[in-house]
Amino acid sequence: MFKDNDFLYIDYTAKIKDTNEIIDTTIEEEAKKANIFNSEKKYGPQLVILGEHRLVKGLEEALYNFNINEEKTIEVTPDKAYGERDPTKIKIVSLGELKRQGISPYPNMVIRLQDGSLATIKSVSGGRVIIDLNHPYAGKTILYQVKIVKQLQDDKEKISALLERWFGSNPKLNFEITDDKKNVNFNVNKDIFLLEDIQMRKFMLAKDIITFVLPESVVSYTEKYDKSVF
Amino acid sequence: MFKDNDFLYIDYTAKIKDTNEIIDTTIEEEAKKANIFNSEKKYGPQLVILGEHRLVKGLEEALYNFNINEEKTIEVTPDKAYGERDPTKIKIVSLGELKRQGISPYPNMVIRLQDGSLATIKSVSGGRVIIDLNHPYAGKTILYQVKIVKQLQDDKEKISALLERWFGSNPKLNFEITDDKKNVNFNVNKDIFLLEDIQMRKFMLAKDIITFVLPESVVSYTEKYDKSVF
Known part of the structure; x- marks a missing residue:
């Protein structure tokens, strides 16, 4: 049993109930078998924050009633997936x-x-x-085979997961959380001072930390320039 | 007598020697008289850092030999202005x-x-x-009537002048210089977290401070996000 703001990693494979067509999966091997492998997609368990509504409604709702490591198939009707056909x-x-x-x-x-x-x-x-003009999956009932493979408990782990979301797997920022959890302090490596969209990524990362991890904290970023930068 | 890296504020009016045509001025009243007033231009004494080469060569060279508050007319030949005509x-x-x-x-x-x-x-x-395709002023000798109206001596004043250069007259960043002059610490107001080009402006400001004011210092920027930002 999970609750709002829990950080989960899930593996899933989605298929159209009527046709058994696989439309999405987090598992590279399954994607290849179904001929939907995309070399630009990052496979592996996917971060889900309950209540964030990044997943289709029916799938997210079902996750609250899973146990860790449990694997189930969820049937999601169109009203809780991609809508009815219009x-x-x-x-x-x-x-x-x-x-x-x-x-x-x-x-x-x-x-x-x-x-x-x-x-x-x-x-x-x-x-x-x-x-x-309907969504290609409008009107379809979708079967999700889902497993929750991990839950993050520690604030530091959660913030690391969000850091990866916004800055990738080699993020070039390090951070510390003060003991009283009032401050999350990021130090930005000079390698990414001119990274495209860095300001928007910092904004979104701070927003996610304050929304989902430490609502009362101050998230600060420090960037230190010295003559070696220029 | 001035030297490299001196911070001066100058007023000047430039005219083509042959025709007496006024082509540029820092003085609003002069611009209006000459019918070259531009409402988007900021009039008033202009920051010059000696050795930065933002001015035409002949004008910058002459400034080293001015005294404060002295007003002189400098004659700049094409080779030290906009080049010979080709x-x-x-x-x-x-x-x-x-x-x-x-x-x-x-x-x-x-x-x-x-x-x-x-x-x-x-x-x-x-x-x-x-x-x-020649520059419109190529081949022209230019007369600059110039006055140095102020010199900045204090590091804090110089950094404030650079801050205005990159962030305008209401810059929304404040800073302190540590007593040992090793650190210049900017605090960025949340009002400008999403300012266009903020990252490039921060980069250029730090570069100017390290190039012209405190070469051995570390220039740091801190941005603090809390829930009131979102």
Whole structure:
């Protein structure tokens, strides 16, 4: 039994109930078997903070009732996954218009529209193209095979996990928590003073620490420049 | 008599010797009289650090031999101002090509070429346009009427001047210099945690302090996040 703000690491494999199609997994071997391996994705148990709502609702809700190392299959209906299908989101567009955008549509192709949203081509005939603006998994019941492999208890471990989230596995910042837990002090290594988005990453890391680990603390970052930097 | 790394504030008005045309001034009233007032420019005495080479060479060199509050007119020849004119930088381009770039050229118009450089239109006739890629002041002797109005002596004043250079007149950072001058410690106000380019501004400020004020010091920035930030 877990509660809000618990830090868990989970492994899962998700498939569409109707078709048994595997759509996502944290396990590299499973991804390869299902032909969905993505070399840019980081496989391995994934950090979940309960109550953060980064997972689909039905999966996150189920995790509260797991035990550590327990493995279960969770069935998540569309209302707690990617929503019901909305028939009004099926539209007809002209083939010419898509071609002008550089798209040669064919059935089941997923395209990005000019407003950035994704759509699936349903059919192409006689210059008319039927596209579906519903999420590809809308209306689908999804089976998640899930195992909670670890829970973090220690504040220092939790902050390290958040540090990895925002700065990767070789983060170039070190930190200490004062004994009274009032201060979390990061020292930023000069190697990343000009890292892209460093200011936004620092902001988000501090936000996560204050939201999920030590709400009353002050998170400080110190950057020390000397002549060796220039 | 001044020396490298001296921090001066100067007022100046620059004019082309041949034509008496005023091309630049730090004095708002003079800019208005000469019809070159620019509402986005900050008028008033300008910070000069000797040896930094932000000014044209001849003007900077002359400043070493001023006294405080002395006002003199300096004559700067092209070799120590904007360079000699290079006749090979006068080119002929077709009117059609400029029009395709959205430019309708007329004599004396200054245009920006596709590579980002500036050019002056010399003449337009029969579909041929003569453009001049020399700096507009190349070949010109320039008269600078200059007064050194202030010299900064104190390290704290110099650092405040650099802080204004990089963070404006209301900088939202405060700092202290430790008694041994080994450390310059900035505290960054939370109002500017997400300021555009904050990381680059901090970098440049530290670089200027270490280059021109306290070469052996460590310049540190601390940013403290608490729940009131989010």
